[in-house]
Amino acid sequence: MKNLKYLAALTIPLSAIIGLYFKGVWCYLTPIYSFIFIPVLELILPQDNSGFSEKTIEDRKANSIFDWLLYINLPIIYGFLIWGLLEISFNTLETFEFVGFVLSTGMVLGTNSINVAHELGHRQSSSVRFLGKALLLPSLYMHFYIEHNHGHHLHAATKADPATARYNQSVYSFWFTSVFRQYFSAWRIQMTLLKNNKRGFFSIKNDMFWYILLQSAYLIIIFLILVKAALIFAALSALTGFLLLETVNYIEHYGLLRLKKDSGRYERVKEIHSWNSNHIVGRLVLYELTRHSDHHFKSSKKYQVLVCHDQSPQLPFGYPTSMVLALIPPLWFFIMNKRVPKEMIPV
Numbered sequence: 001m002k003n004l005k006y007l008a009a010l011t012i013p014l015s016a017i018i019g020l021y022f023k024g025v026w027c028y029l030t031p032i033y034s035f036i037f038i039p040v041l042e043l044i045l046p047q048d049n050s051g052f053s054e055k056t057i058e059d060r061k062a063n064s065i066f067d068w069l070l071y072i073n074l075p076i077i078y079g080f081l082i083w084g085l086l087e088i089s090f091n092t093l094e095t096f097e098f099v100g101f102v103l104s105t106g107m108v109l110g111t112n113s114i115n116v117a118h119e120l121g122h123r124q125s126s127s128v129r130f131l132g133k134a135l136l137l138p139s140l141y142m143h144f145y146i147e148h149n150h151g152h153h154l155h156a157a158t159k160a161d162p163a164t165a166r167y168n169q170s171v172y173s174f175w176f177t178s179v180f181r182q183y184f185s186a187w188r189i190q191m192t193l194l195k196n197n198k199r200g201f202f203s204i205k206n207d208m209f210w211y212i213l214l215q216s217a218y219l220i221i222i223f224l225i226l227v228k229a230a231l232i233f234a235a236l237s238a239l240t241g242f243l244l245l246e247t248v249n250y251i252e253h254y255g256l257l258r259l260k261k262d263s264g265r266y267e268r269v270k271e272i273h274s275w276n277s278n279h280i281v282g283r284l285v286l287y288e289l290t291r292h293s294d295h296h297f298k299s300s301k302k303y304q305v306l307v308c309h310d311q312s313p314q315l316p317f318g319y320p321t322s323m324v325l326a327l328i329p330p331l332w333f334f335i336m337n338k339r340v341p342k343e344m345i346p347v
Contacts, residue, residue, distance in 0.1 A: 006069045008284040008305075012074050012111045020084060023093070029098030029112040030107050038281050039321040047278040049308040057305045066304040067128075070287070073091075073116045074106040074131055077155055080108065081138055081234075088233045090228040102233060106240020109139045111286065114245045118340050122299050126243065137218060138234070142211035143186035150189045152298050153183075157258045157273035158266050163246075167255040167337070167345055170329040174250045175243055244323075251275060251322045252292050255340035269296050271309035272341070278308055279318030290319050313339060 012034065019029040036118035052060065060066065084105055087093075093101065113135045122133030129145075136142045147162070163182030165174045165191070190208040191201070193205065199205055223231045254274050258266040277290035288303040293312035315322050316335060325332050 002198055003063065003065050003304075004069075005284055006066070006287060008281070009069075009287055010072075010076070012285060013073075013080055013108045016108045019081060019104050020071045020080075020087060020101060023089030023097055025100075027097045027104060030104035031100075035324050038285065039318065041281045042279040043319060045280055048280050048283075049278045051260055051307040052305060060304045061302060063304075070116050070119060071131065073112045074135060075124055077108065077113050077135060077138065081105070085222060085226055085230045085234065088230045091199075098233070099231070103240060105233070105237040107244060109237060110244030110248075113137050114141060114144070114241060115248075115286055115289055117145070118289075119303050121149060121252065122208055124300075134171040135344065138238060139245075140215045140218075140235075140238040141242045141245070143183055143208060144190050144242075144245070146207060147182045147186040150193070151232065153184050153296065155267055156296055157253055157256045159257075162255075163249045164253040164257075165250045165255070167257075167334060167340060169254075171247060171250045171326040171332070172329075175246050177248050178249060179242070199260060229246075236298060247323045248289070248319065248328055249317065250326055251319065254336060255344060257344045257346075259343065271297050271311045272313060274312065275315045276308060276312035277315040277318050279321075279323070282318035286319060290315075313341070 012030065013028045015033045019026045084101065088098075088101075117132040117135035120128050120135070123132075124130055133142055134146055136144055152161055152163045155164075157164055159166070162178050162185055165171070165178075169177075187208055190206060194200065194203055194206060197205065201209070219231060219234060222234050236313055252274055254275065256275070258269065258273055271293045273294050274293040276293045279290065282290050288306045289295070291306040291308060293309050294306045297309070316339070317325065325335060
């Protein structure tokens with residue numbers, strides 16, 4: 001039963017479902033739950049930095065329940081989206097309800113869609129990676145698969161990485177630079193992959209082209225079948241979802257830089273190049289994303305066997321609290337700048 005603790009991640013879509021069902025102020029249940037209730041819980045509950053024995057690691061890697069806990073998000077996400085789009089189309093919502101529902105849906109997309117897609121995108125099976133791409137579609141962020149796997153993990157904690165926030169860069173500046181730089185980076189990576197395989201732009205293997213077609217089809221179908229408000233809802237929910245992802249990107253590597261060796265090359269990615277958090281609630285609802293240092297140390301490790309490294313810089317708060325703090329740049333800088341290793345601070 002203890003392996004089922006990651007069902008806690010489903011409390012995010014559950015809160016959104018409750019909000020959609022009861023409407024009114026309940027439409028704001030998800031942001032309240034995510035950014036007030038969970039941070040309070042993380043302040044109360046002790047952190048857990050314990051690891052696993054070798055036998056436990058092998059048992060957890062072989063246990064398919066951890067995979068199914070990810071797969072179940074696909075029908076939940078699409079079922080919730082269809083219900084939400086129908087509610088928007090055939091029922092009249094007050095403006096404040098519409099806003100709350102957009103925020104709630106965006107948070108569901110950011111956590112149980114993009115975050116789960118991130119985990120599945122690192123798997124070896126092409127069919128599992130396909131599920132990950134399907135989870136990225138409603139957020140209109142399918143290019144994330146290419147840039148994250150072929151770009152971010154290569155360039156993390158360097159100035160070449162769009163998803164690494166620089167020292168003293170605000171989250172609002174980071175949203176702008178990261179979103180656009182990642183998109184163009186994904187195109188450059190795609191064209192390089194095509195060139196290496198002696199294929200042209202119009203090749204069936206041009207995934208970026210397919211992403212544009214699929215995401216456009218998603219929006220066009222909504223526009224043709226449902227009302228204009230449903231299209232606005234889908235677009236704003238996607239925007240909220242990927243900005244939530246970018247806020248997570250911001251706190252994961254803020255101010256951390258790999259040093260250059262005498263050869264001019266960057267040192268390899270180490271445990272010190274990502275911020276780690278052992279706050280238990282955030283770990284569960286985000287499928288151990290908060291143990292990000294170990295994820296970068298070996299990206300093929302499944303979420304259920306990620307561990308805490310003593311060398312990793314530690315966030316003073318869990319991810320949900322850190323995301324709220326990041327939205328207040330002076331407070332974020334005051335708390336975090338002194339924690340950035342001095343040798344990484346640009347002169």
